Amino acid sequence: MYGKIHDEMKCAVSKMETYNDVYLRIRKSLKSAGITSPELEARMIISSASGKTKEEVLAMSKIYATDAKIKAKIEDSLSRRLKGEPLAYILEEWEFYGLPIIVSPDVLIPRMDTELLAEKAIAILNAKPWQTRTLDLCAGSGCIGIAIAAKVASSRVVLADVSEEALGICRQNMLKNNQSRNITPITADALKSPPSLLGAFDLIVSNPPYIPTKDIETLENSVKDYEPLSALDGGEEGLEFLKAIAGKWSKILKPGGHMALECGIGQAAAVRYIMKQGGLSDIKTYKDTGGVERVLTGKAT
Ligand code: GLN
Numbered sequence: 668m669y670g671k672i673h674d675e676m677k678c679a680v681s682k683m684e685t686y687n688d689v690y691l692r693i694r695k696s697l698k699s700a701g702i703t704s705p706e707l708e709a710r711m712i713i714s715s716a717s718g719k720t721k722e723e724v725l726a727m728s729k730i731y732a733t734d735a736k737i738k739a740k741i742e743d744s745l746s747r748r749l750k751g752e753p754l755a756y757i758l759e760e761w762e763f764y765g766l767p768i769i770v771s772p773d774v775l776i777p778r779m780d781t782e783l784l785a786e787k788a789i790a791i792l793n794a795k796p797w798q799t800r801t802l803d804l805c806a807g808s809g810c811i812g813i814a815i816a817a818k819v820a821s822s823r824v825v826l827a828d829v830s831e832e833a834l835g836i837c838r839q840n841m842l843k844n845n846q847s848r849n850i851t852p853i854t855a856d857a858l859k860s861p862p863s864l865l866g867a868f869d870l871i872v873s874n875p876p877y878i879p880t881k882d883i884e885t886l887e888n889s890v891k892d893y894e895p896l897s898a899l900d901g902g903e904e905g906l907e908f909l910k911a912i913a914g915k916w917s918k919i920l921k922p923g924g925h926m927a928l929e930c931g932i933g934q935a936a937a938v939r940y941i942m943k944q945g946g947l948s949d950i951k952t953y954k955d956t957g958g959v960e961r962v963l964t965g966k967a968t
Contacts, residue, residue, distance in 0.1 A: 690709050697745075766817060774895065775874075804855070806837055813826075871916055873908075930960075946967065
């Protein structure tokens with residue numbers, strides 16, 4: 668009798684996993700599914716499910732993972748990830764410019780390439796030693812404008828998006844990053860003329876949709892099946908938004924104000940031309956870490 672109970676207990680204990688066992692198991696599954704950073708993703712999944720930092724998760728490695736809620740969350744995250752969902756949507760948060768950014772399928776996941784746009788925008792504002800006004804058009808999660816407000820103390824930022832859902836995420840990110848005082852979210856369609864009474868800006872920054880419509884189907888599944896198409900599709904040549912922004916919105920730049928735009932592979936020459944047509948000068952192009960001409964800046968006269 669005691670022998671049987673003892674055997675059952677032994678069996679239960681041997682089935683029990685430590686956090687390190689869980690880590691090794693999910694890392695293996697992620698690796699077999701062809702995910703490129705299984706170690707990092709496994710740690711991030713456990714960290715998010717347990718509400719602990721990566722360091723705290725490491726410190727728990729010998730502890731038995733007994734909390735049913737945490738375990739269920741880990742298994743749910745793993746199965747969603749194995750089906751191809753981007754990790755950012757599973758964790759509901761992603762890092763941009765060192766800041767935590769809440770994301771949902773209503774907004775594009777902040778990309779590392781876009782940090783170059785934020786970096787150039789911040790450098791432009793740092794050269795303007797007065798209280799500046801910045802407009803982040805097609806703001807999505809609000810990541811660019813929030814990075815600007817967080818890093819440039821003298822800046823006031825307007826986050827504009829056509830999607831009410833995206834503006835809801837912007838508001839959450841303003842709160843999360845303690846930037847509600849410095850930022851105003853507004854509804855605006857970048858394809859139309861700026862609403863009156865918006866005032867003039869020292870900087871207009873934008874990462875608009877720029878993928879040519881016909882290229883959408885060639886995007887990775889994790890992008891085309893999960894991310895909002897309205898944040899990606901830039902019309903036939905992908906330039907519809909960039910044209911409208913450089914054409915219509917440059918009119919609300921202050922004299923000497925700047926515009927900073929992100930574009931896709933092979934679009935920089937066309938965007939340079941579009942910016943010139945919009946009356947901008949001193950146009951500069953910057954390459955991302957992959958060597959792609961990704962960001963252009965120009966100045967209003
Ligand atoms: N850079 C994004 C991608 O490659 C596209 C972003 C955009 O259209 N603004 O999927």
